[in-house]
Amino acid sequence: ALVKLVSQRQFCGDICCEQCGQLVFQPVLEKADNDLHSELCSYCNTRIDPDKIKSHNDSCDMYPITCNSCNRKFIRRTINMHAQECFRNVCRCKFYPIGCQFQV
Numbered sequence: 001a002l003v004k005l006v007s008q009r010q011f012c013g014d015i016c017c018e019q020c021g022q023l024v025f026q027p028v029l030e031k032a033d034n035d036l037h038s039e040l041c042s043y044c045n046t047r048i049d050p051d052k053i054k055s056h057n058d059s060c061d062m063y064p065i066t067c068n069s070c071n072r073k074f075i076r077r078t079i080n081m082h083a084q085e086c087f088r089n090v091c092r093c094k095f096y097p098i099g100c101q102f103q104v
Helices: 002-009 030-036 051-059 077-091
Strands: 023-025 064-066 073-075
Touching: 064 077, 073 077
Parallel strands: none
Antiparallel strands: 064 073
């Protein structure tokens, strides 16, 4: 029975004395437990607590964002650079500040 107990504990990563079965070392499994209870972000592959996916998506650098000028999608990390270039290429009506959406 002692041999069975020792081999079961060693299988889990515990190190026990071969003579008496006394637990000598028990690894910290906290990170492994956290990995079991987390999900991978589908955009950046970061492990995220399922309760925090929404807030992560609000700040994830790889999350797709739609450009307000051309309606194309870009990742958050590059949207500012695109928006500057895109805005330069769009000629808007002189009445844009008061609501006209016409673009040339």
